[in-house]
Amino acid sequence: MQLYPLKLVTVVGESVIMEDIAERGIKLGASGYTLVDVTGHGARSTRNVSMSGGARTQKIEFVVSGEVAVDILSYVSHQYFEHYACIAWLSDVSVVRGDQYVKPGGR
Amino acid sequence: MQLYPLKLVTVVGESVIMEDIAERGIKLGASGYTLVDVTGHGARSTRNVSMSGGARTQKIEFVVSGEVAVDILSYVSHQYFEHYACIAWLSDVSVVRGDQYVKPGGR
Amino acid sequence: MQLYPLKLVTVVGESVIMEDIAERGIKLGASGYTLVDVTGHGARSTRNVSMSGGARTQKIEFVVSGEVAVDILSYVSHQYFEHYACIAWLSDVSVVRGDQYVKPGGR
Amino acid sequence: MHSSEHGLQLLAALFAATGGGQLSRILESLERNLLTPIPLCFLLGIICTRIHGGIKIPKELYYSIAIFLLMSIGFIGGHELAHEYQAHGVATIWKPALATLFLGCVTPITSFVVLRYLGRMSIADSAGIAAHYGSTSAVTYAVANSFVEQSQHPANSFLPTLVTLLECPGIAIALVLGAALSAKERAAKAAAGSIAGIRGPGRESKLGEALYEVMTGQSIMLMAGLLVIGFISTLFMDEKAFQPFYEFFQSKGMLFRGALCIFLLEMGLVAGERLGDLVKVGPFLVAFGIFMPLIHGFFGVSMGHLAGLNLGGCTVLGAIVASASYIAAPPAVRLTLPEANPTYSITAALAVTFPFNIAFGIPIYYEMARWVGAQ
Amino acid sequence: MHSSEHGLQLLAALFAATGGGQLSRILESLERNLLTPIPLCFLLGIICTRIHGGIKIPKELYYSIAIFLLMSIGFIGGHELAHEYQAHGVATIWKPALATLFLGCVTPITSFVVLRYLGRMSIADSAGIAAHYGSTSAVTYAVANSFVEQSQHPANSFLPTLVTLLECPGIAIALVLGAALSAKERAAKAAAGSIAGIRGPGRESKLGEALYEVMTGQSIMLMAGLLVIGFISTLFMDEKAFQPFYEFFQSKGMLFRGALCIFLLEMGLVAGERLGDLVKVGPFLVAFGIFMPLIHGFFGVSMGHLAGLNLGGCTVLGAIVASASYIAAPPAVRLTLPEANPTYSITAALAVTFPFNIAFGIPIYYEMARWVGAQ
Amino acid sequence: MHSSEHGLQLLAALFAATGGGQLSRILESLERNLLTPIPLCFLLGIICTRIHGGIKIPKELYYSIAIFLLMSIGFIGGHELAHEYQAHGVATIWKPALATLFLGCVTPITSFVVLRYLGRMSIADSAGIAAHYGSTSAVTYAVANSFVEQSQHPANSFLPTLVTLLECPGIAIALVLGAALSAKERAAKAAAGSIAGIRGPGRESKLGEALYEVMTGQSIMLMAGLLVIGFISTLFMDEKAFQPFYEFFQSKGMLFRGALCIFLLEMGLVAGERLGDLVKVGPFLVAFGIFMPLIHGFFGVSMGHLAGLNLGGCTVLGAIVASASYIAAPPAVRLTLPEANPTYSITAALAVTFPFNIAFGIPIYYEMARWVGAQ
Ligand SMILES: Nc1ncnc2c1ncn2[C@@H]1O[C@H](COP(=O)(O)O)[C@@H](O)[C@H]1O
Ligand SMILES: Nc1ncnc2c1ncn2[C@@H]1O[C@H](COP(=O)(O)O)[C@@H](O)[C@H]1O
Ligand SMILES: Nc1ncnc2c1ncn2[C@@H]1O[C@H](COP(=O)(O)O)[C@@H](O)[C@H]1O
Ligand code: NA
Ligand code: NA
Numbered sequence A, B, C: 001m002q003l004y005p006l007k008l009v010t011v012v013g014e015s016v017i018m019e020d021i022a023e024r025g026i027k028l029g030a031s032g033y034t035l036v037d038v039t040g041h042g043a044r045s046t047r048n049v050s051m052s053g054g055a056r057t058q059k060i061e062f063v064v065s066g067e068v069a070v071d072i073l074s075y076v077s078h079q080y081f082e083h084y085a086c087i088a089w090l091s092d093v094s095v096v097r098g099d100q101y102v103k104p105g106g107r
Numbered sequence D, E, F: 001m002h003s004s005e006h007g008l009q010l011l012a013a014l015f016a017a018t019g020g021g022q023l024s025r026i027l028e029s030l031e032r033n034l035l036t037p038i039p040l041c042f043l044l045g046i047i048c049t050r051i052h053g054g055i056k057i058p059k060e061l062y063y064s065i066a067i068f069l070l071m072s073i074g075f076i077g078g079h080e081l082a083h084e085y086q087a088h089g090v091a092t093i094w095k096p097a098l099a100t101l102f103l104g105c106v107t108p109i110t111s112f113v114v115l116r117y118l119g120r121m122s123i124a125d126s127a128g129i130a131a132h133y134g135s136t137s138a139v140t141y142a143v144a145n146s147f148v149e150q151s152q153h154p155a156n157s158f159l160p161t162l163v164t165l166l167e168c169p170g171i172a173i174a175l176v177l178g179a180a181l182s183a184k185e186r187a188a189k190a191a192a193g194s195i196a197g198i199r200g201p202g203r204e205s206k207l208g209e210a211l212y213e214v215m216t217g218q219s220i221m222l223m224a225g226l227l228v229i230g231f232i233s234t235l236f237m238d239e240k241a242f243q244p245f246y247e248f249f250q251s252k253g254m255l256f257r258g259a260l261c262i263f264l265l266e267m268g269l270v271a272g273e274r275l276g277d278l279v280k281v282g283p284f285l286v287a288f289g290i291f292m293p294l295i296h297g298f299f300g301v302s303m304g305h306l307a308g309l310n311l312g313g314c315t316v317l318g319a320i321v322a323s324a325s326y327i328a329a330p331p332a333v334r335l336t337l338p339e340a341n342p343t344y345s346i347t348a349a350l351a352v353t354f355p356f357n358i359a360f361g362i363p364i365y366y367e368m369a370r371w372v373g374a375q
């Protein structure tokens, strides 16, 4: 079975910024994303007020090529790290039929 | 502490196929699985109609040996990649007391 | 962009033990954690009774340095592996501005 | 487009059938139907989605209301059935029941034929959509029932029983049809050397599974289960003890009507999203989603009249036969006919037929019922 | 199996005690109880799970109903208590309250002794199960209360207060007992060189935590909190303003009864899944899950009668003493007695005792109450 | 601390204004308000959080109740508006509507000025908090409305319309103010060489987005949407058919009052958590959270009286003007003013102003309304 080495970008943070990150990820070349509601605690989590009906925490994952991964992480870190509660990381994955997740004109 | 190198198989896709994938994973030798409701967007996501009360997206994870991992990925890709919205990937993990997650007569 | 190599510790298990694991993770030096409700099946899952209003399964993730990762895994395995349904693993991640997730006086 | 011409001809035929003089009465019924909270909530939902408004109904609330509505329909159905049974035995019921079963077998086939031969859709898509239109929508029932009650022509007491009977057969027939014809087609192609029929066995076992799942699905279990519970409790409990249960579930009561408003609001939100897919599904399927219900509705009304239903009963039977399932059918179709594109079936059922029935169909079936002479 | 013989002897003793002539009256009560929506919904849930049917109650609905039921029990309890208080002061209440506390201390011990010495179960398992049977199930209370209301023998007004009193002590006593005896056992083994008692301190702190969590758990907080709120509001508000709150929460009302139906449906779904575990837990525990409640129920009925409760009150007290907790107890036991296998306790409480009480127990306690002379 | 002295002076001024003799009447109103289930449930929530009790309201239940309350307020508002309209046309409504819009424009500015110049807070924080206090809390409306109904002085029928009008303008004005002043400040700093104004364009587009999101947010869509639906249905439906919808939504009914209890319980749980943040936000903001509402409340009551509202109407208008939004405002502020610390605004709105209004504010506005001569 053909496995392609790709990157998994994970961002956990305030739900209020996730829609934008998802859209931007697609624009930067991700073929899709996976989003899940989580709860969490972090250094700046006072920012992410835990009120009912208010802010929630979400986790978004993108399976992308290395370049797109770096672009997404740069965007997130420049745009949101200063004022929003969030964390972002990268890991290596092998994807089945991974070629279809590398958009040619992604950027 | 003893850590065993194993594989983490992740499949994200339409909830309608997840029960079967879970069962098959166990049959192929996984000692268990972890399932979570997510939302997502992908290339074929028109397939995965977002109606209330209808299709949902789920993510399933198996911690397994390399062989079982390949078997699960093969099954998923042959059985479901053509007609269903889903994505599958593999990554390396180190598991505490990992020996118990390698069934001898798994296959 | 500066990426730091760190570890991702993942524990999946009975919700009844997760609060303690989260607290202990912070004490051992994690800057935060991410928690999500899952469902799952495992070898000991009879333990983790699936009744409504009763036990649930949760997944907790810590992004931490290698040392803290080992400490958390040791704690979990000594404290909970014998009598509770749970699984724990480790993987490699590269974290944006990862220096801030390594507490100096963590231990 | 070629196929939409047929649609126009159908429309003309329908107009001829109902007669021009009916028009003003239809309009009057329409007004009586449209300017009530239930369709207006649906409209609000659609508007909200179209302007990207912020209404968000938690899906658990949606599921909870669905459960309550199904339980209500069943329980009150059982209660009324018990009274009917005590008064007339099964004398008044068996004819409508047979008629309903017959309609449940006919409508998936008419749908399939129209889709496959008039619409030139693939076998899988035709069968998939037919499964939706062969089954029924419990919410359309609930709205139709509210309409006839508000019009002072309540339906016969055993209509909920008929809803339960109509749920399954259509899905089953369409799926079996689709599976058989696809298998034949694949076999033909395999003989011609193009595809190896590897996945045959997997498919059959899935069909069996899917059929079982349809028959033991939530809608059937809750409606049929509560029907039995309502029936038994009515026979064995004294009235005072029965009262609070009756008030909770009763379909004329505030809980049922109010829950329906919230449910329709969410349906509107979902249908609004689907509106964008209307372009994808094309004019034929839109026309299908309007005219097929009118034809099926007319079948329902006529058979209901022949079987002796009253005016409200004929209307409601027409509405449920005309309605398309969007809860029980989709997962079953998805599992057994993976090549069928769910966008087609769900958009047609949810963004065309459902709103059409809620807004226009129900008053039209009512006038049809008067026209065939039901009282 | 050896231990089930004891069961048979117990049964015989019980029959002798109640007298053969009672049997027909018990059967009559049974019919009056069984053929009502609440137990029938439970049955529907069990059937649905057994045939792998599709009913799925969102867990948020289940939690929401639980919250509503607990608030109702508390609020109406407080309201009735205020009336009782205005009429008689604390004169009628202190005796039943003491009796209830006494029963809360006795039942975990009887349970533990039977499990450990008759059933030969491990200390942890015996204590874990005893914690469940020493506490109470609010839903069993609600069903019992519905039963006596339907039988025209409403319970004394302060029964909800007794439910609140009965919740905690049993769990606390069983956990302390279990922790102490386990520690002793471990110490003995450690002295014999087999295990190092490393985790001692962790355990004690967890016991304290768990006890605190039981005492400030959701059930207690909601029932006791709303009891106080109901009490105060009754004293200070005028009746008209109080009315909508009363209607919302009242336990004879449609909301309470209807919510109970849905709740029992879900309980049936869960209990149905547990039925498969009956084999694992073995015949002794099944017998325990039936006879222990009968004995505890008889304690409850008798003490209630001695404390001056009426017929309905004795029945309901019997039912709640007989009932086993499956909400508050499990997490507490899981935290403090990790060696205890939760399959045992929860299967016994949920798949044996709960259905037994709902279906047969409550009418039996009613007949017991008549037999001891309560009116 | 320096700034809290101003608070004391304000308090003294207020006391002088209301007159010492009012005090006993205020206390009486307080008792009539405080010892009812709604504020008591709020208190229970706070206590539960403080003692780490186990009450956990599923967030879906909370959202569902919020949806129901907003729909109710809108629907009943529309219904009453239709009656008012049939009786008097728009004659009685336009003045209060204008007054409300005026108040919606003034209160964010007074808040901003006080925060920025008296409290010396940053531009972003001042604007962010002002956005909360310029908008309104639907639940405070609901509680105030219950209070005046219980006091036999129901508010004018069109008050729900005013709530809808008051929701948006305040948020919009505060955000625009904040964005403009921050941009100016950043430009000044950039000119001074300290920061490059890179993210300018992103910000403007976000402001537009956020304003649109506020205006099409859930609260507005549901309240305004159901207002229209209630209005239309009242005009076109006959009364009998309208009845069940009315009963479901009506704000004096058991569902509304009961739902409010559960909602306030959850609000108490959340506010309880926030209490710990009071230390972080400092004495100035706590004082602000009490005195600003009193001043805004007085504005509201006076303007209401000038616009011809009755006693209940003035009270309720005072309460909603005094109230601070904690649902619509937070995400909008978070998106457009990222430097603003949400802990400040939400703690002030939720842990100070909301409880203050529920417990003390509403009876005070009632007495204010009597004092200005409203009847
Ligand atoms: N070390 C960590 N490991 C895992 N998740 C984290 C960690 N730190 C922060 N998070 C997640 O990121 C969110 C924002 O973190 P922070 O910006 O540190 O407040 C938190 O709510 C957590 O869900
Ligand atoms: N590049 C991606 N990264 C992460 N998740 C993805 C990606 N592509 C697809 N998914 C997930 O897989 C599901 C099916 O994708 P698709 O088959 O591409 O429609 C989507 O709903 C997403 O949840
Ligand atoms: N091989 C596995 N892969 C993924 N998740 C697992 C695996 N085994 C167990 N789990 C998760 O860990 C929980 C406890 O497992 P166990 O202790 O084996 O019963 C299960 O409920 C699953 O969610
Ligand atoms: Na149909
Ligand atoms: Na008990």
Ligand code: NA
Binding pocket: F107, F132, F133, F134, F135, F136, F296, F320, F321, F322, F323, F324, F325
């Ligand atoms: Na305000």
